[in-house]
Amino acid sequence: MSSGSKIDFWFEFASTYSYLSAMRIEALADNAGVEVRWRPFLLGPIFASQGWTTSPFNIYEAKGRYMWRDMERLCQARGLALRQPDPFPQNSLAAARAALAVEHIDASKLPAFCRAVYAAEFGDGAAITDPDLLGRLADDCGLDGASIREAAGDPRIKQALRAQTEEAQALGIFGAPSFTTPDGELFWGDDRLEQALAWARSTSD
Amino acid sequence: MSSGSKIDFWFEFASTYSYLSAMRIEALADNAGVEVRWRPFLLGPIFASQGWTTSPFNIYEAKGRYMWRDMERLCQARGLALRQPDPFPQNSLAAARAALAVEHIDASKLPAFCRAVYAAEFGDGAAITDPDLLGRLADDCGLDGASIREAAGDPRIKQALRAQTEEAQALGIFGAPSFTTPDGELFWGDDRLEQALAWARSTSD
Secondary structure, eight states: SSSSOEEEEEOTTOHHHHHHHHHTTTHHHHHHHHHEEEOOSSSHHHHHHHHHHSSSHHHHHHHHHHHHHHHHHHHHHHHHHOOOSSSSOOOHHHHHHHHHHHHHHGGGHHHHHHHHHHIIIIOOOTTOOOOOHHHHHHHHSSOOOHHHHHTTTTTTHHHHHHHHHHHHHHHHSSSSSEEEOOTTTTESSGGGHHHHHHHHHHHHH | OOOEEEEEEEOOOHHHHHHHTTTTHHHHHHTOOOOEEEOOOOOOHHHHHHTTTSHHHHHHOOOOOHHHHHHHHHHHHHHHOOOOOSSSOOOOOOHHHHHHHHHHGGGGGGHHHHHHHHHHIIIIITTOOOOHHHHHHHTTTTTTTTHHHHHSHHHHHHHHHHHHHHHHTTTTTTTSEEEOTTTTEEESSGGGGGHHHHHHHHHHO
């Protein structure tokens, strides 16, 4: 990594398009020489402040139908499995807390753990609300699943997730994935990942 | 044009991202050997069926703020002027009827007329509700503005626009720009233009 380029990757475990970015951001960022900070957060409170009680893909039927077809095409082109979890969206609270617990215990394993959660949820269609599954995924990443489960229930981890979600909203984030740069730019959507990395790189040199 | 590849370009004159596609679709389609059919329609009735009475960029403040910054970055990168019309969104009924009148009178001039409307609206910030402006833009495209204005008021043109909007909704279109292919694929957003053209090309050979 030749420069001090940095980007924050804001993602929501229930979000299909966050899955797309999680599976490719590290390779792209390595190529661009940009350091990625993984920032899980919850869209639920942000959607609620807009009057939504579920995913817009469920509220707006045509948009939801389109999203799944769009995901099918993109996953096929990228060699990614795609299986819709039931229900969609999954409640992502336990997964997001587990991710913050992983970050607290061994931050170097956070990207691998997040990818494992996404692969289980959208590759296999698994329920990421299941604490046993989350523990097994942590084990598979070389973590101690039992410790992660325990840490995920700690009030400081719960508070850290609330604070991270509030920070996302304060940054103007309204959807996921989103990318922010140290100079205050916001990019929304897997479609903007390349542009966000190019911005981070060009403004840090 | 070596193949029979075809794509329908569905656009809404009030839509900022439709401006982006209108200004680049012909060059990209020519390169890809794909024939473009320009299909103006109204998002208003489709939004109304979702319970929206204005643009989602006005309903959801963070999304609106983001959209304008996103447009600034994209327009700068593409060498396009950007000036927000007041009010936003513009009522696009007169422009859409004028476009269908242009298509009826001289279909070969439809793309140039549509680009002129977008350049006036989002490049200069002009009000495209003004029939005098629409007439002048038609004149500038080598059409007879007075004839276009008269034809735009014809009940058959009004009905054609209603039918085109109903066709868009029946195709599952919920936003603009959208692109549809003869084999029934739908692509939404300026970000999907390249993918839509590649799809149209690969499935017609």
